[in-house]
């Protein structure tokens with residue numbers, strides 16, 4: 001899951017980025033409206049956190065332009081306490097929700113999950129294949145009822161595979177969804193993470209779920225082919 005944070009208070013932007021990264025999100029931060037708008041239009045985000053009062057272009061204008069350009073990523077507006085009329089303008093512009101600063105990280109986190117869930121229209125949040133279950137909200141994975149402990153990045157890779165079960169997920173898709181815009185790590189990083197996931201998820205089980213599609217990527221499926 002990829003999130004864009006557009007917030008000119010760098011300290012706040014960095015706290016949010018750090019917290020969400022620890023949750024396993026890939027997070028890009030922009031510190032003014034122009035940069036934020038550029039990223040929102042050129043990359044695909046699962047959610048955009050958008051401050052209203054921003055240098056260069058304000059959040060309401062950005063949101064309106066995104067919707068005009070048919071960019072449907074959920075937008076959560078951030079507004080200072082005094083700017084009540086901003087909330088109205090924000091929601092009018094096509095934002096999905098707003099939060100008043102200061103807010104707790106826990107509340108932010110639960111709003112984000114709610115918005116992403118709503119936008120993906122999942123009646124049941126739990127992702128399943130065979131005896132494996134992943135709960136994106138509680139951040140839990142289990143196989144045959146036994147909990148599996150994953151790092152945040154492993155969890156993100158697993159979630160992406162499960163959201164595309166029985167489909168091939170390319171290495172590029174994994175890098176784009178799990179790492180951020182500035183990623184320039186080792187080219188085999190994805191293979192390293194998938195190998196580790198395999199050890200945790202498939203080792204000791206009769207049915208292997210994670211399959212390598214040579215030269216392309218990976219697939220989670222009950223059938224091997």
Ligand code: CA
Nearest residue numbers: 008051053054
């Ligand atoms: Ca601001």
